[in-house]
Amino acid sequence: MLIVSEETCKKTVGRSEAFAAVEAVFAAMAKGDAYNFPVIREAIGHADALYGFKSGFDKSGMVLGVKSGGYWPDNMEKGLINHQSSVFLFDPDTGQLKAVVGGNYLTAIRTAASSSVSIAHLARPDARVLGLVGAGHQAGFQLRAAAEQRDFEKVVAWNLHPEMLPALKKVADDIGLPFEAVEREQLGAEADVIITITSAFEPLMMKDWVKPGTHLACMGTDTAGKQEVDAELVAAATLFTDEIAQSVTIGETQHAISAGLISDSDITPVGDVINGTHPGRTSADEITLFDGTGVGLQDLAVASEAARLAEDAGLARKVEM
Numbered sequence: 001m002l003i004v005s006e007e008t009c010k011k012t013v014g015r016s017e018a019f020a021a022v023e024a025v026f027a028a029m030a031k032g033d034a035y036n037f038p039v040i041r042e043a044i045g046h047a048d049a050l051y052g053f054k055s056g057f058d059k060s061g062m063v064l065g066v067k068s069g070g071y072w073p074d075n076m077e078k079g080l081i082n083h084q085s086s087v088f089l090f091d092p093d094t095g096q097l098k099a100v101v102g103g104n105y106l107t108a109i110r111t112a113a114s115s116s117v118s119i120a121h122l123a124r125p126d127a128r129v130l131g132l133v134g135a136g137h138q139a140g141f142q143l144r145a146a147a148e149q150r151d152f153e154k155v156v157a158w159n160l161h162p163e164m165l166p167a168l169k170k171v172a173d174d175i176g177l178p179f180e181a182v183e184r185e186q187l188g189a190e191a192d193v194i195i196t197i198t199s200a201f202e203p204l205m206m207k208d209w210v211k212p213g214t215h216l217a218c219m220g221t222d223t224a225g226k227q228e229v230d231a232e233l234v235a236a237a238t239l240f241t242d243e244i245a246q247s248v249t250i251g252e253t254q255h256a257i258s259a260g261l262i263s264d265s266d267i268t269p270v271g272d273v274i275n276g277t278h279p280g281r282t283s284a285d286e287i288t289l290f291d292g293t294g295v296g297l298q299d300l301a302v303a304s305e306a307a308r309l310a311e312d313a314g315l316a317r318k319v320e321m
């Protein structure tokens, strides 16, 4: 059995490895070769923590496992990040534990890979302005990954807490992109691609603010009640997601669904676009929206890659069970 630490994950899985792993597992999900099991997420009645499991099996990649963890709101005071998780991988032929892999860095890199895959397949090729709504822990990962998908010339960003924007500007500086903090209306008017990555419970981007041809990757809404964009905007867009069952219950489309503006059949798995069974964007004026809810198979895909690369590089600890 292998133990792969957080540090080893950082050394072995970069953005390109995460992109390839996430794109492949979205394709497998759409073909019915990989499926996620029902998610468990519970308030444990201690430390205000939410704890749960996301698991699944990818038959094409032969990856079976579970990500376990959650959210501990007081961790920051202890010098730890609030989201904590670990991935356990099992041998699909025998059920034996194969690896324990740190899940914190991998969660950020697989979430950024998810919006990146959507940008690669759905954004207009001539997209030049990237908009970010949110400036928390995930936002920098999102910016770095998105910047590799198109020839962006500028980043515009908004955050509820403006004091968090300088850290995001540093990332833009680092990759050589001009950065401007703007109001949300201006962000909608300028951006060709918009990533939302906040913990909001109300719409932050309205339909009338977004121009034709925009691609949105809505990444923050992963729980019932959360919301980042106007339900009317969702209804006006051509909709894609990682997994329809999650999108309509805990993802960004939940509000348009409950308002009766759209139905499940209006949403396409992005894996269909990757597999070539759906055309994706069909016009330069179309608004496309990817609802990235975050599925367990993404975690298993990147963790499996981390374990493989760490073993090859001699960086994994081997332990007898």
Ligand code: NAD
Pocket (backbone or CB within 6 Å): 083, 107, 111, 134, 135, 136, 137, 138, 139, 159, 160, 161, 164, 197, 198, 199, 200, 201, 204, 219, 220, 221, 222, 292, 293, 294, 295
């Ligand atoms: P974080 O706590 O570091 O940052 C939270 C961000 O949301 C900050 O930009 C903050 O200013 C903003 N925010 C907080 N409350 C807000 C409100 N009421 N209105 C508008 N903005 C608000 O969190 P993070 O790790 O960057 O994660 C951001 C979001 O992404 C969270 O909701 C998290 O659950 C979600 N997430 C989704 C996935 C996925 O796969 N889809 C994966 C990881 C995290």
